[in-house]
Amino acid sequence: MSDEPKKDDPVELRCPKCREKVTIPREQADTAMHARCSKGHEFEIARAI
Numbered sequence: 001m002s003d004e005p006k007k008d009d010p011v012e013l014r015c016p017k018c019r020e021k022v023t024i025p026r027e028q029a030d031t032a033m034h035a036r037c038s039k040g041h042e043f044e045i046a047r048a049i
């Protein structure tokens, strides 16, 4: 057994327009500049870390 760091740790974002919670994979948060909520609002991914 090995203790590998979680790569697919999901990242929680919140749409600034409708305040909906959007969960995306960490891989997407690292590479993509924007995310989209289910209502179609596109917003910038803010790096909190």
Ligand SMILES: [Zn+2]
Pocket: 015, 016, 017, 018, 019, 020, 037, 038, 039, 040, 041
């Ligand atoms: Zn939205």
